Amino acid sequence: xxxxxxxxxxxxxxxxxxxxxxxxxxxxxxxxxxxxxxxxxxxxxxxxxxxxxxxxxxxxxxxxxxxxxxxxxxxxxxxxxxxxxxxxxxxxxxxxxxxxxxxxxxxxxxxxxxxxxxxxxxxxxxxxxxxxxxxxxxxxxxxxxxxxxxxxxxxxxxxxxxxxxxxxxxxxxxxxxxxxxxxxxxxxxxxxxxxxxxxxxxxxxxxx
Numbered sequence: 001x002x003x004x005x006x007x008x009x010x011x012x013x014x015x016x017x018x019x020x021x022x023x024x025x026x027x028x029x030x031x032x033x034x035x036x037x038x039x040x041x042x043x044x045x046x047x048x049x050x051x052x053x054x055x056x057x058x059x060x061x062x063x064x065x066x067x068x069x070x071x072x073x074x075x076x077x078x079x080x081x082x083x084x085x086x087x088x089x090x091x092x093x094x095x096x097x098x099x100x101x102x103x104x105x106x107x108x109x110x111x112x113x114x115x116x117x118x119x120x121x122x123x124x125x126x127x128x129x130x131x132x133x134x135x136x137x138x139x140x141x142x143x144x145x146x147x148x149x150x151x152x153x154x155x156x157x158x159x160x161x162x163x164x165x166x167x168x169x170x171x172x173x174x175x176x177x178x179x180x181x182x183x184x185x186x187x188x189x190x191x192x193x194x195x196x197x198x199x200x201x202x203x204x205x206x207x208x
Contacts, residue, residue, distance in 0.1 A: 083165075084165070087156070087161045087164070087165040088161060090102070090106070090152075090153060090156055090161075091156050091161040094153055094156050094157050095157075099150070099153040099154045099156075099157045100150065100153075102153050103146075103149050103150050103153045106149065106153075107146065107149065148171075152164070152168055155167075155168070162205070163205055163206055163208075166201065166202045166205045166206070167202050167205075167206055169198065169202060170198065170199060170202050172195070172198050173195040173196075173198045173199050176191050176192075176194075176195045177195070
């Protein structure tokens with residue numbers, strides 16, 4: 001039967017609503033909720049990224065502040081400690097391999113480490129431009145360092161570390177003399193006595 005109030009014909013819109021579980025006219029509200037959820041996720045991610053950036057800046061400033069607080073005496077003491085560790089580690093590492101190859105491996109590690117340290121502790125204004133004079137002397141210093149390391153590793157390959165390292169530290173006495181001759185630093189009685197004691201100690205250990 002058919003009539004104004006008893007029409008049993010299927011309604012496509014009603015069937016679609018029954019399948020989806022929500023009326024078609026509410027799809028706009030769902031899209032708005034999804035948009036708000038997406039914006040919320042983006043804002044949350046941006047906030048987390050901002051916090052991470054602030055933490056990185058704070059950590060960089062803390063490292064730089066720690067390095068500034070260290071006095072001139074702290075640096076050479078740490079240098080002596082790491083130099084002693086270098087001698088022992090290098091003596092073990094150079095065993096059975098070519099000394100030049102060992103120097104190349106060590107130099108590569110130093111290059112990567114120092115560049116990372118330079119970027120981590122760089123000033124807020126960035127790196128300063130190198131003058132031609134600074135560049136020339138830094139290159140010459142690098143060449144001298146490379147030659148020193150080559151000689152040092154060859155010495156460690158054939159000699160005991162307990163004798164090689166003290167002889168290598170004769171450079172301290174040479175620095176005192178070179179600083180007085182080329183840099184105009186004052187050669188005091190204390191520096192002279194200390195340099196002579198270093199030379200005497202190195203010779204005593206070498207002749208043992």
